Amino acid sequence: FFEGPVVLPTGGPLYLQLKRWIEDAINKGVISPGDALPSERDLALKVDVSRVTVRKAVLQLVQDGILVQRHGSGTFVAPQPQRVEQSLSQLTSFTEDMARRGMAVRSEWLDRGLYLPSPEETVILGLSPGEHVSRISRLRLTGDTPLAIERASLSARVLPDPQVVTDSLYRLLERSGNRPIRAIQRIRAANLGIEDADLLQVPVGSASLNIERTSYLASGRVIEFTRSIYRGDTYDFVAELRIGD
Numbered sequence: 001f002f003e004g005p006v007v008l009p010t011g012g013p014l015y016l017q018l019k020r021w022i023e024d025a026i027n028k029g030v031i032s033p034g035d036a037l038p039s040e041r042d043l044a045l046k047v048d049v050s051r052v053t054v055r056k057a058v059l060q061l062v063q064d065g066i067l068v069q070r071h072g073s074g075t076f077v078a079p080q081p082q083r084v085e086q087s088l089s090q091l092t093s094f095t096e097d098m099a100r101r102g103m104a105v106r107s108e109w110l111d112r113g114l115y116l117p118s119p120e121e122t123v124i125l126g127l128s129p130g131e132h133v134s135r136i137s138r139l140r141l142t143g144d145t146p147l148a149i150e151r152a153s154l155s156a157r158v159l160p161d162p163q164v165v166t167d168s169l170y171r172l173l174e175r176s177g178n179r180p181i182r183a184i185q186r187i188r189a190a191n192l193g194i195e196d197a198d199l200l201q202v203p204v205g206s207a208s209l210n211i212e213r214t215s216y217l218a219s220g221r222v223i224e225f226t227r228s229i230y231r232g233d234t235y236d237f238v239a240e241l242r243i244g245d
């Protein structure tokens with residue numbers, strides 16, 4: 001990291017030049033995720049800037065999620081989560097996907113209750129007048145790493161008591177013969193707002209993929225409408241493409 005003279009990139013305030021220099025060092029692999037950054041004092045001496053400048057650059061990198069500070073032990077390059085490859089041509093559940101990869105799966109409940117449907121839910125789920133919806137909102141994690149926020153809506157006729165969902169929704173639906181066999185999925189890029197960024201433990205404004213899934217039974221009836229927010233730094237969605245007829 002410290003080999004040779006330090007040449008900061010030019011342009012802009014000094015702390016931003018230093019910030020870019022540290023980012024470059026990370027991108028070039030000079031320092032890797034988990035590595036400790038030199039102390040504020042050493043960095044200031046070596047780069048020949050004030051400690052205030054170092055502090056400002058480091059603070060911004062911490063806010064951007066590029067560096068992490070651990071009290072008492074210093075500043076480190078933030079660990080990069082393992083990326084997950086997700087097929088776009090198979091209708092699978094989160095629990096199954098993670099199990100296949102040998103990854104531990106966990107959910108934190110954000111909401112689980114019966115509601116009057118929104119106009120959108122009424123239309124998409126094809127609800128009759130007066131019919132309620134079960135809403136199941138979860139943060140889905142592997143170990144301590146949050147991967148996605150999922151907000152599912154199902155007709156209360158299919159799922160009268162949302163509290164019975166304890167782990168896998170699809171496994172529960174399977175037991176009552178209501179597991180979807182087909183789904184339409186729409187994926188859109190977005191930047192995370194404060195609340196969702198907080199839940200996913202990434203900086204505000206981070207990239208995310210918003211996914212809407214409408215799932216169908218063999219009869220053609222819609223069984224599930226789910227809005228999910230996947231962290232952009234953990235998922236690769238993969239689809240096999242074939243030449244058309």
Ligand code: 16G
Pocket residue numbers: 092093094095096150152167168169170171211213224226228
């Ligand atoms: C997937 C589905 C979600 C479904 C969930 C069931 C996407 C984008 N979403 O995460 O619609 O509700 O699986 O998972 O793939 P579970 O059976 O583990 O509860």
